[in-house]
Amino acid sequence: MTNEELNTQLYQKMFYEQEQFREWLLGQPPEEILNHCYTYTVREDILLALETNDLSDRQCQALLKSHTPLEDVFREFEHRESDYMENVFDAMCSRADEVIRREKHKEAAR
Structure with a gap:
């Protein structure tokens, strides 16, 4: 698999994960939606970063091992200054x- 294909596969997996989160979020009461808007926005930014940058083959493969790579990256980001x-x-x-x-x-x- 080429690097472009690996990055595309990872993007698609993360995009699907975000779509599931979005569907869940839209079913929540307004107050709960507001509680999660930071999470939603950062996750969108993570997708945008992957859309405009490429990871190495090994990095893609490492993230693809996770059932929830988008959530994993979000958690990593959340702990950074x-x-x-x-x-x-x-x-x-x-x-x-x-x-x-x-x-x-x-x-x-x-």
């Missing part, structure tokens, strides 16, 4: 600074 909140705050500061610049520009044009 990230700079996500720093990026959120940076975006907030950048947006505020842009508004301030525009206001200064408008005042100077008067």
Whole structure:
């Protein structure tokens, strides 16, 4: 099996896993859906990462051994530190600074 075929097989397995999770989620009450939206979104991002990147043959084979590779990767990700909140705050500061610049520009044009 080629590397492309292995990556496709893994993607399809994970996609199916996400579809099952989605179907279960849609059958839940709204409050429960909200409780799981982070999980759903990160799992979608994992699929997107696999869609745009290739794993090695050995990596694909290792993940394909699992009944739930998507859940496994999600759990691994969940335990990692990230700079996500720093990026959120940076975006907030950048947006505020842009508004301030525009206001200064408008005042100077008067």
